[in-house]
Amino acid sequence: MDVLTFNGQSFADFHTFWDGKDLFVTPEKDVTFYEIPGRNGEVSVSNDRFKAKEISINCFIKNDFRKYYAALINFLYSQEGYGRLENSKEPDIYQKACFVSQIEPNTGAFLKYGDFTLTFKVYPQKWLKLGENAIQISNTKSILNPTSFDAFPLIEVVGTGSITINSSVLTLSQNTSTTFIDCEIEDCWEDSINRNGDLSVVGGFPVLTATNNITVSGFTSCKLYPRWWRL
Secondary structure (H helix, E strand, O other), X not given: OEOEEEOOEEHHHHOEEEOOOOOOOOOOEEEEEEOOOOOOOOEEEEEEEEOOEEEEEEEEEOOOHHHHHHHHHHHHHOOOOOXXXXXXXXXXXXXXXXXXXXXXXXXXXXXXXXXXEEEEEEOOOEEEHHHHOOEEOOOEEEEEOOOOXXXXXXXXXXXXXXXXXXXXXXXXXXXXXXXXXEOOOOEEEEXXXXXXXXXXXXXXXXXXXXXXXXXXXXXXXXXXXXXXXXX
């Protein structure tokens, strides 16, 4: 039987399983269409993003429905915002999801069993767990993107120095311990200290494309978390 895990909590602990469908709904591309007088058809302009989507997952509890259903809904409704959603059909990925639905179960005789639908709002990406592994870079390195989509890495450095990724150069001039540079949200911090003022960015924050040439100098340690993703 197929199992969901949300924020580290396996639904198998609630004797809750799903039918193996619905998580494979693809996201919608964000495209704007314009009609131009005197021209046939429409002009399409890509907004370079995918829209968030809702997925409805059919679940069931085969025994002692009242007990396990109560435990499940108390867990779900205690979760705030987006969390980590994993499923046993795709053990190599996870999604960012937010539980959003009211639940209306269909129950069997004497509440022994029942089924219901859970609805989550999810980011369009499916993040590869492989992309959470740190890549240690001491001097120069070339890494290949295993997906078809550009990725925004998280960089962890100790000390001061510079890192060049393709045509982007990041230089950190102040750091007392370990600093993180998030290329997706374009932020830099050391513990509770904001280090954006100590970070020089030339060529924009790095993006990992198909092939990536990386050079590091000065840092005592430099690790890159690529955060690969697919649809």
